[in-house]
Amino acid sequence: MVTLGVQRAKLGSTVYYNGKMRAGELIDTVGLAAELPEWKEMTPDEKMQRQPDINRIVNEIVPYVVEDPDLFFNSIIIDVYDGDELDFEPVSKVVKDLPKTYQLALEDMGYLTLTGKERLIALDGQHRLLALKIAIKGIYGLPAGTKLPSTVKSLDPHPELAKEEISVIFVEHKDNQKIRKIFNKVNKYARQTSRGDNIITSDDDIYAVIARKLFREGEVLAPIAGNELVNWKSNTLSQRSKQLTTISALYTIAEIVLKEKNFSSKILPSEDELEDAYEIISDFWSTLLENLNVYKEYLELTRTDKPVSLLREQNLLMKPVTQMALAHVAAMAIDKNIAWKDIVIKLNNLDWSFDNKLWFNIIIIGRAQRKMITGKESIRSAGMVISYMVMGKYMSKDEIADVKRIICNAADDENAELPQML
Numbered sequence: 074m075v076t077l078g079v080q081r082a083k084l085g086s087t088v089y090y091n092g093k094m095r096a097g098e099l100i101d102t103v104g105l106a107a108e109l110p111e112w113k114e115m116t117p118d119e120k121m122q123r124q125p126d127i128n129r130i131v132n133e134i135v136p137y138v139v140e141d142p143d144l145f146f147n148s149i150i151i152d153v154y155d156g157d158e159l160d161f162e163p164v165s166k167v168v169k170d171l172p173k174t175y176q177l178a179l180e181d182m183g184y185l186t187l188t189g190k191e192r193l194i195a196l197d198g199q200h201r202l203l204a205l206k207i208a209i210k211g212i213y214g215l216p217a218g219t220k221l222p223s224t225v226k227s228l229d230p231h232p233e234l235a236k237e238e239i240s241v242i243f244v245e246h247k248d249n250q251k252i253r254k255i256f257n258k259v260n261k262y263a264r265q266t267s268r269g270d271n272i273i274t275s276d277d278d279i280y281a282v283i284a285r286k287l288f289r290e291g292e293v294l295a296p297i298a299g300n301e302l303v304n305w306k307s308n309t310l311s312q313r314s315k316q317l318t319t320i321s322a323l324y325t326i327a328e329i330v331l332k333e334k335n336f337s338s339k340i341l342p343s344e345d346e347l348e349d350a351y352e353i354i355s356d357f358w359s360t361l362l363e364n365l366n367v368y369k370e371y372l373e374l375t376r377t378d379k380p381v382s383l384l385r386e387q388n389l390l391m392k393p394v395t396q397m398a399l400a401h402v403a404a405m406a407i408d409k410n411i412a413w414k415d416i417v418i419k420l421n422n423l424d425w426s427f428d429n430k431l432w433f434n435i436i437i438i439g440r441a442q443r444k445m446i447t448g449k450e451s452i453r454s455a456g457m458v459i460s461y462m463v464m465g466k467y468m469s470k471d472e473i474a475d476v477k478r479i480i481c482n483a484a485d486d487e488n489a490e491l492p493q494m495l
Contacts (some may be wrong), residue, residue, distance in 0.1 A: 097235025149198030237464035284323035322393035329400035401456025434483040
């Protein structure tokens with residue numbers, strides 16, 4: 074039997090109870106819908122929850138639970154399934170002779186008693202619940218029959234987390250239809266934060282920290298003459314936009330260029346490591362801005378507050394997708410110990426027009442539509458083709474074979490020739 078201090082509330086026709094539980098108690102008493110004995114026999118419309126994403130739980134949520142001292146969760150909504158009616162006793166009933174001022178308020182504040190006969194099911198928050206269970210118990214917290222994801226070598230238990238206090242909301246299970254409706258609406262109307270919002274607000278993601286710093290006052294992508302160079306509110310640039318790139322592109326570029334550093338996006342490295350990483354990305358951008366003719370022209374137009382739409386229409390380097398492709402070129406230059414400035418100077422000799430057939434089906438759909446192909450593989454493929462043209466003589470046979478495959482697939486011709494090296 075468990076007695077919890079709660080506050081009773083009502084929304085629509087649903088009475089619910091706000092309270093808290095120790096994490097250890099929570100993981101031992103609250104289960105998932107899939108753990109119900111009748112789960113297998115339930116029809117699809119009776120199954121109230123999706124299957125948990127173990128990879129996401131182990132790779133993203135568990136590290137957050139274990140490593141972040143500022144850990145914070147939304148309330149976990151618990152369906153009190155298959156048991157006696159909930160026993161709620163208000164304080165006003167227990168404590169007599171209260172002043173009237175307190176009596177009304179304390180009618181909804183009191184104690185909820187769970188006899189142990191109930192089956193408590195995580196109606197919303199099963200991923201958080203499982204993450205807590207795995208964080209506390211380690212590998213033994215994984216659901217029965219679940220294999221440890223290949224990306225994780227081990228899961229150490231952290232029993233000290235059992236004392237953490239988790240906010241919970243209890244809802245009495247009246248019928249399956251109502252509970253399904255609650256589950257559906259809770260998830261349907263929960264708006265996920267955008268990628269841009271995550272980059273702007275994350276303080277433990279090295280790539281987000283670097284991306285934000287790049288356009289601060291005095292930094293390489295700081296505003297010029299009152300004009301922002303980075304769109305930090307959206308992941309796209311309109312044809313008339315005066316901005317050069319997006320915060321999402323800055324994040325991806327940092328990821329690509331620094332990939333050999335094996336940084337985690339969940340834990341900041343030391344200050345020295347962070348500063349060294351920032352210098353690499355800052356140099357990537359400053360070298361481009363100082364040595365690429367199209368960017369020098371862009372900066373001049375921006376300083377004089379003139380439109381850059383024609384430049385964007387004529388040159389692929391004004392597209393964030395192409396800038397991300399250049400990140401792959403920079404990463405290869407770093408790997409082969411080639412000066413980035415030497416590579417950038419060569420980039421001026423490439424044809425960056427939308428009419429250049431070389432880019433068709435690699436990074437743009439085609440001449441008529443002029444739409445960018447934004448997939449990760451397309452960006453990587455474009456980076457490989459560009460790398461071949463500016464440093465092909467340093468590439469391995471396998472790397473050149475990869476470029477050949479990319480060119481042949483784009484041209485739909487197995488005899489298509491490689492582009493000319495500069």
